[in-house]
Amino acid sequence: MKKTILLIEDNEQNSYLTTFLLETHGFNVVAAPDGSIGIDTAKKLIPDLILLDIQLPMMDGYAVAKALREVDSLKPIPIIAVTSYAMVGDREKCLAAGCTGYIEKPINPETFVAEISTYLRS
Structure with a gap:
């Protein structure tokens, strides 16, 4: 059975590339253009994995990760930050957010x- 990945990404080019790569390798990808839509989609979909951009409009990825972790059904779902934030401490900030x-x-x-x-369970 295909694994489903929720991609929360506002940049169309990044979304296209990520979706293309994952679908080419047999994954089902559902995209959300911002954090609030991503949270709602995650609650309905219960994906196998969530890819989360940190630089999102209105609600940044840190807030999205924290909100996702507050939903019981989403607690076991891996959330992977995919971000251009690459300074010292950015990885730790992402992990601390959930x-x-x-x-x-x-x-x-x-x-x-x-x-x-x-990050995917078999």
Whole structure:
């Protein structure tokens, strides 16, 4: 059965590339353009994994991660921050907000799917 990944990303180019890579490798991808839509979608969908941009309009990814972690049915779901924030302490800030993992942008198309796959339960 295909694993479903929720992609919360406001940049169309990033969303297109990520979706293309994941769908090419057999994943089902559902995209949300901002945090509030992402939270609502996650509650309805209960995806296998959530990819979360940190630089989102209106509600940043840290707030989204915290809100997702407050929903009982989403607590076991891995949340991976995919962000251009790459300064000292940014990874720790993402993890403290409730993210399971952290991948820097720009993503490496050759290794991205393998990185994501490590967070998925079989």
